């Protein structure tokens with residue numbers, strides 16, 4: 001991939017084709033002017049059992065794509081490659097944290113998916129059943145996911161850092177019949193006792209029938225013979241073929257729980273045909289991979305990035321991927337770069353948090369690694385600060401790789417705003433996700449829904465349905481309508497602030513709702529507060545965030561205690577432990593401040609911007625005033641009072 005320098009003062013990569021954006025513009029316009037024809041063309045790359053009758057059935061707020069079409073997701077990802085010249089092509093290079101490696105070709109993957117699907121069938125799993133998957137990043141995670149898809153069972157993958165209570169809530173909400181887990185996983189040289197965590201969860205799941213356990217770690221994991229089954233006891237040594245269920249394009253493929261503005265995570269429900277078209281096309285447009293690419297998306301499959309760009313899109317496109325189980329800097333800071341070198345990775349897609357972590361170690365250690373195979377780099381999860389962008393561009397990409405800053409979210413299925421080197425090269429601006437994908441009709445509006453002029457901050461809205469859009473919130477359609485579609489009727493509201501500059505470039509400026517992003521992971525203030533007040537000593541809690549050099553944001557908790565409870569460091573430690581147990585490691589606050597009272601409006605609403613200003617150590621006047629009902633004076637008084645209170649407790 002050749003990139004010319006634009007010769008201006010930034011020295012940043014720029015267009016092979018120059019302004020105006022010829023090819024990009026053509027695709028973008030066509031997708032909005034004639035969506036039916038445009039998406040029919042795009043969808044023809046998949047293998048359909050039956051063609052669709054209608055490209056889009058739009059009954060706001062429900063968009064259904066490729067209605068009447070039938071296909072199976074596991075066929076897209078394995079069968080059609082295993083039956084082509086790609087059968088011996090590597091699908092996955094896997095590396096465990098302990099150094100164990102496995103290489104799976106497309107035909108290996110095909111066999112494993114069939115064997116796994118046969119095991120699930122023996123356990124009575126079939127179309128429409130929900131299956132929870134709680135696994136480390138091992139090849140079986142991909143295999144189990146595709147095996148569910150093969151049978152038409154709806155998977156709900158839970159990130160292996162979540163606690164037993166978080167699992168139980170998700171299993172009960174999705175009414176899963178089965179949990180697939182492993183004896184354990186490895187993280188930083190220690191064993192994660194996944195089976196123990198699942199056992200605790202299962203005790204609180206009355207409708208759960210079975211736990212399927214993959215033997216992975218060496219330790220002795222507990223086993224309940226009436227409920228648990230070892231995968232190896234059911235897996236046939238013989239080759240097996242399981243007929244893939246021909247699914248409606250609009251049938252659900254998976255549920256993925258994510259944080260929103262409520263205390264309870266929402267089960268985001270994604271469909272089959274539209275989702276697969278969206279993620280494969282967006283990956284091609286943004287990163288332009290080909291059959292010689294070695295793709296490495298470092299996300300855990302427990303997050304949407306892993307679903308779309310570790311599992312489904314790269315496999316559906318027949319790419320070779322790297323999957324690594326462990327921590328980026330374990331056992332040393334060289335780990336990731338050894339992997340890039342060893343597997344000749346050509347595309348590395350990661351998070352700003354990881355980049356900032358590596359930046360802390362300087363550049364000297366990087367010279368030991370050959371990174372010259374890299375052609376393209378990408379980031380996701382939060383806005384990338386220009387310093388991290390420049391560092392990534394210079395030290396990892398050696399000024400030869402464009403940085404694909406992809407803005408999207410769990411609900412979107414795949415990239416929404418991102419550079420598209422598969423369509424056209426155009427100048428990049430560090431910190432901007434650049435331009436919307438073809439088919440994404442974006443605008444920035446004020447609180448009344450009126451479009452704002454360039455360079456003005458407002459709410460980002462999407463004005464036209466897109467194939468990757470969520471189907472619904474599982475079991476909570478009223479939430480779906482209210483959270484995403486009620487504020488500006490007919491438009492989808494992602495919940496981010498954004499700004500479009502005078503060149504038409506998009507800058508994503510963080511959440512406009514009560515969602516915090518810690519290392520790019522979503523957690524809502526409501527969820528944190530709900531969990532914190534569950535502790536016997538806590539009367540009230542309010543959560544906010546402050547900027548963090550590595551994690552982007554970190555959690556700050558303001559807590560008022562019950563009468564006759566004294567604040568202490570022990571109590572802080574206990575609250576941390578409590579949050580780890582109730583939610584998981586993502587919920588651990590950086591700071592807990594004990595105060596006598598929380599800043600509230602007369603109507604009893606917590607003054608969030610006061611909390612945020614105190615937590616961040618900024619002046620209250622610096623905060624955005626969009627949407628705030630509080631008078632400046634009231635906020636100022638509350639701010640001073642809270643600051644004094646925090647000083648008083650030595651917080």
Ligand code: WTA
Nearest residue numbers: 380381382383405406407408409410508522
């Ligand atoms: C934020 C992750 C700026 C944003 C795929 C969004 C970003 C939320 C970017 C979704 C980016 C993600 N620039 N902000 N490139 N990527 N975000 O559901 O606030 O875990 O709404 O999906 O992450 O987080 P989620």
